[in-house]
């Protein structure tokens with residue numbers, strides 16, 4: 001089995017990038033082959049149908065699809081913006097479903113996120129659950145939401161949740 005961990009924030013001091021690294025450390029210790037996908041590599045023009053007609057699907061999105069196709073499971077690590085999905089991530093997901101082969105179809109996906117607030121990322125993760133179900137992935141029934149998080153401390157990181165996700169069949 002192998003695991004792709006996608007970061008949803010390209011900010012330099014991103015707490016979600018820290019969470020991505022923390023998940024990778026746990027997964028690697030559990031013997032999983034981990035691949036990290038940087039949020040900067042999700043960057044693509046805002047989806048627009050006429051742009052698509054003229055230019056096709058952007059190269060970063062083709063790269064993302066290849067990375068997804070190459071693994072058994074995916075973890076998406078997303079910030080929460082106004083209770084919902086950051087545009088960088090939503091745009092990349094929308095573009096990816098314009099490829100001839102939807103890379104998410106049948107893929108097992110765990111949704112994760114970190115936020116400084118006491119509610120963590122539960123609201124964005126429920127929105128992502130709707131979107132990822134719509135693109136026909138199998139979304140794990142538990143979310144990994146780290147509340148009260150900072151780049152220095154992911155105090156509420158749930159290591160057992162990652163180990164459980166890895167232990168389950170793909």
Ligand code: FNR
Pocket residue numbers: 009010011013014015016017079080081082083084114115116117119120121
């Ligand atoms: C936020 N933030 C935020 N946090 C939260 O818990 N719930 C929310 O709805 C929002 N909304 C929101 C909107 C916008 C536009 C920004 C820029 C930020 C705060 C957010 O969780 C915080 O900035 C994180 O540090 C962002 O994640 P990264 O970039 O550190 O990974």
